[in-house]
Amino acid sequence: MLVLALDTATPAVTAGVVELTTAPSDPPTVRATRIAHDARKHAELLMPGVLAACAEAGVALTDLDAIVTGTGPGPFTGLRVGMVTAAALGDALDVPVHGVCSLDAIAVEAVEAPVTGNLLVLIDARRREVYWAAYDDQARRFDGPHVETPAALAARLPELGVGATAGGAAEVHAGLLGRPVLSPAAPSPAALVAVAADVLRSGAAPEPLQPLYLRRPDAVEPGARKRVSTG
Known part of the structure; x- marks a missing residue:
């Protein structure tokens, strides 16, 4: 195939x-x-x-x-x-x-390396935030995906049992997260x-494609025009 x-x-x-x-x-x-x-x-x-x-x-x-x-x-x-x-x-x-x-695909490759504890996959979400999900050592997702600030995510690491990280934002925030960084980035x-x-x-039929945006787009429909007083 x-x-x-x-x-x-x-x-x-x-x-x-x-x-x-x-x-x-x-x-x-x-x-x-x-x-x-x-x-x-x-x-x-x-x-x-x-x-x-x-x-x-x-x-x-x-x-x-x-x-x-x-x-x-x-x-x-x-x-x-x-x-x-x-x-x-x-x-x-x-x-x-x-x-x-997409985070699942990063996790599948990352766990080819030995992982002690669970795996955190995170990528850049812009606006000083990251998209993330948590996986066991078999790349099975048990939390996420979510979007939040790196600082808020760092506070969650003990409860998630994270032993290593992967994804494009992992290296960027390695100092804050304090965990080994594994490949790949994407x-x-x-x-x-x-x-x-x-x-x-x-051979099963695919599910409908559903994008994981996790937050609303910046662009919004304009509201009704304000009425202008003539006097």
Whole structure:
């Protein structure tokens, strides 16, 4: 099974072609990956990355069997680029599109290293906040995702039993959190597919794509115009 994996929940604009066998014991195999880093150019960089990954893998878009996309949490504009692209490609190619939590994909790869205690995954949410979720040493999420300040999150670490951190904001706030920082900083194509592997192999219909914005967008509809008195 050939799967296109996308994620734009972080400054990393990620696209990759991943092969998944029917054997549950076989990990996903990456055929090609394209990752660009620019938090302001998700829309410009994603499709060129998709096409370049497909070209390197020696497959056409029509050869794909499924698409997996990160659903965040992430900033509104960047996150929807990946999800809309995945949905549009799925519709055009008539293949299923599966959404996975982007933090889950980071956790799946991070726990490949030995983890003492639980794992905290956190990425930048802007506005001096972070998106975060907590996982056990098998990458099973037991809290989150949430959005809050790093200081408020640091106060939660003892109750969460955190022994290590991962994600793009982990290194930035390493001094405050006081825990070892593990790779990766962003979801990889293989990890995105690994999160969705069971449902991909089962052939089950995907759930509707639901973006994890966690807070309302900055843009709002304007209110009614105020009446101006003439005298």
